[in-house]
Amino acid sequence: MTQRLYFDKRRLDAGGRGTLRIMVTKKGQTAMLSLDIKLLPEQWDGSAVIDHPDARILNSVIKMKVGAIERTLLEKSAIGALAGKSAKDIVSLLVEALDPDQFESRQAMARKKELSINGLKARFIMFINLKSNKGTKQLYTDTLNKIDAFCKNSGSELGSLSLDDVNSSWLRAFEQFCMKTERQNTASRHLRDIRAVFNAAIDDGITANYPFRKFKLRYEETKDKSFTAEEIRSFINYQSTIAGEQEAIEIFTLMFCLIGINSVDLAYCEPAVRGRIAYKRRKTGKQYSIRIEPEAEEIIKNYKGKTHLLNLIERVPNHETYFRRLDKNLKKAGKMPIPGMRSVGEPLLPGVSSGSARTSWATIAEEELNIPREVIAAALGHHTIDVTTTYLRTEWRNKVDEANRMVLDWVFYEKKP
Numbered sequence: 001m002t003q004r005l006y007f008d009k010r011r012l013d014a015g016g017r018g019t020l021r022i023m024v025t026k027k028g029q030t031a032m033l034s035l036d037i038k039l040l041p042e043q044w045d046g047s048a049v050i051d052h053p054d055a056r057i058l059n060s061v062i063k064m065k066v067g068a069i070e071r072t073l074l075e076k077s078a079i080g081a082l083a084g085k086s087a088k089d090i091v092s093l094l095v096e097a098l099d100p101d102q103f104e105s106r107q108a109m110a111r112k113k114e115l116s117i118n119g120l121k122a123r124f125i126m127f128i129n130l131k132s133n134k135g136t137k138q139l140y141t142d143t144l145n146k147i148d149a150f151c152k153n154s155g156s157e158l159g160s161l162s163l164d165d166v167n168s169s170w171l172r173a174f175e176q177f178c179m180k181t182e183r184q185n186t187a188s189r190h191l192r193d194i195r196a197v198f199n200a201a202i203d204d205g206i207t208a209n210y211p212f213r214k215f216k217l218r219y220e221e222t223k224d225k226s227f228t229a230e231e232i233r234s235f236i237n238y239q240s241t242i243a244g245e246q247e248a249i250e251i252f253t254l255m256f257c258l259i260g261i262n263s264v265d266l267a268y269c270e271p272a273v274r275g276r277i278a279y280k281r282r283k284t285g286k287q288y289s290i291r292i293e294p295e296a297e298e299i300i301k302n303y304k305g306k307t308h309l310l311n312l313i314e315r316v317p318n319h320e321t322y323f324r325r326l327d328k329n330l331k332k333a334g335k336m337p338i339p340g341m342r343s344v345g346e347p348l349l350p351g352v353s354s355g356s357a358r359t360s361w362a363t364i365a366e367e368e369l370n371i372p373r374e375v376i377a378a379a380l381g382h383h384t385i386d387v388t389t390t391y392l393r394t395e396w397r398n399k400v401d402e403a404n405r406m407v408l409d410w411v412f413y414e415k416k417p
Contacts, residue, residue, distance in 0.1 A: 001026040001082070001090070003069065005062070007044045008032070016040060020062070022069055024087045024094075031087035033094055035065050069094055118206050120147070120161045120197070127197045135264065135282055143193040150177045163198065163207040168215040188217045225351055226359035229368055229411045232256065235348050236411075240333055248329035250299050251312075252357055256411075257296035259379050259404055260358025261288075267319035269309040272300070277309060286381040291401045293408055327353045364407055369416065371403045379403055 006023040020037040023030055037058060039049060049055040049062070072094055076082050082090060124144045131137045148158045154173070171191060178187035195217075201207050227235070236253040240246040255261050261269070262281060265288075269279050278289045292300065305311040316322040334348035349356070362380060365371040379400045409415040 001073075001087075003073070005047070005066070006032065007039065007041075007046075009041055013038065018044075020044070022066070022094075024090050026085075026087045026090065029087040031091040033069070033091045035062065037062065118163045118201070119159065120163055120166060121158050123163060123197050123201050123206065127200055133282060133285075139189070140193050140197075143190040146178060146190050147174070147194070150174050153177060163201055164209050166194075166198075166209070167211045168213075171211055171215045185219055188219055191217055225353060225356045226363040227349055227352070227356060228360075229364045231349060232360055232364070232411050233414070235333070235352070238333060238348055242329075242332075242337060244325070245329045245333045248326045249333055250302070251310075251326060252330055252352075252354060254296055254299040254303075255354060255357035256361055257293055257299070257404075257408060258290050259400070260355075260361045261290070262358070263323040263354050264319050266310065267308070267312045267322065271305075271309050281381060284381060288381060289397060291404070293405065295408055295412060323354055330354070361407060364411065365403060369406055369410060371406065375399050375403050 001024065003022055003024045006021050007018055008021050009018040012018055015038075017038040017040055020035045020039060021032040022035060023032050037049075039052065039058075043049055043052045043055075049058045052058060073082070073090075076090075076093060081093065085093070121144070124140065124147075128137050128140045128144070131140065144158075147161075150173075151158045151161060154177075171194075174194075175187050175191060178190055195212050198207070198210060198212065202210060236249060236256070238249060240249060251266075255263075255266060258266070258277070262283060264282050265279050268282075269277055272292055276289050276291050278287070280287050300309060303310045303312070305314055308314075312322050313319055316325075330349070330352045331347055333352075334346065336345045358380070362376055365376050365379070366373065378396050406417055409417075
């Protein structure tokens with residue numbers, strides 16, 4: 001290993017001055033340590049400062065700094081601290097020993113630069129920005145906010161957390177934090193989001209750390225929210241004296257008639273064309289085309305929108321607000337309202353939600369009408385059948401239309417094919 005004075009003229013400042021540095025060389029590698037002395041090229045003769053107003057003082061400073069560096073190298077070498085170190089490592093040791101404040105500043109800058117590349121927050125934001133679906137973006141944003149809350153609760157900062165800092169112990173602690181306010185499946189969804197970000201970072205070569213190798217996601221079995229034809233029949237025929245409940249039942253009925261259309265897709269669905277609605281499901285991106293049956297048409301007329309199929313989002317700030325209220329009203333339907341008190345008694349369908357329209361349609365189709373599974377799958381958008389030709393698309397569309405008519409005939413009129 002060698003070290004020598006080096007006048008760096010590669011990047012002159014605005015005044016045409018270069019920087020005096022110490023160049024450390026070891027095994028063909030070099031690294032430099034600035035002496036914080038700026039000079040014009042003609043003011044350095046290769047070993048000393050010349051023709052400078054403060055040449056005497058600067059040469060004394062240089063001698064003092066070089067002496068300090070040589071002593072530090074001797075001390076570090078004596079205790080074996082330089083063994084196996086590269087030239088860059090040795091310069092870092094010198095900065096730490098000679099100017100602790102500068103060393104900390106350098107470390108902080110290096111950490112900041114590192115976190116801009118492999119920081120968990122940075123990777124999350126990058127991952128979110130690559131998503132086009134608004135709902136998906138929001139889910140990952142919710143998870144990022146949850147991580148931020150966890151970090152603050154544990155006395156740390158999200159911005160200082162790198163991908164390499166996350167291990168199985170961290171994941172377990174995060175899961176326990178989530179479980180204080182959320183159910184297991186929600187906590188697992190946050191963990192699944194974190195796993196997706198890690199997988200993307202590994203694919204990009206940003207990290208080799210994979211904390212999920214020894215960590216398993218846990219799930220709770222969700223309650224079966226599907227209902228029989230008899231239960232659905234009783235529910236949609238119920239006439240509530242409470243406007244909010246009655247509207248909830250009617251919108252639920254419409255969702256059932258439209259093969260369990262998802263709430264966000266119903267809210268933003270465009271007006272029907274030639275007796276059909278066509279939309280791309282926001283969750284999966286799959287294209288749907290559903291024939292509007294008479295039972296659905298009657299409800300659509302009552303809630304017709306100006307620019308959309310229905311007026312739901314014209315009456316509330318967003319579809320989430322509307323369907324949260326709708327689900328509450330669905331669960332209260334059938335209870336006895338008492339002024340000034342909570343409703344009492346049993347609801348018509350305990351545990352019902354807007355999502356029950358979809359699961360109930362599928363359950364009735366398979367278990368009560370023996371409709372082939374591939375037709376049910378096609379109706380729900382799960383099929384992998386080749387529908388690239390117009391003929392096949394039309395054929396499967398007709399099969400789905402027939403299946404939906406069968407389900408509605410059975411539920412509304414107790415007619416079986």
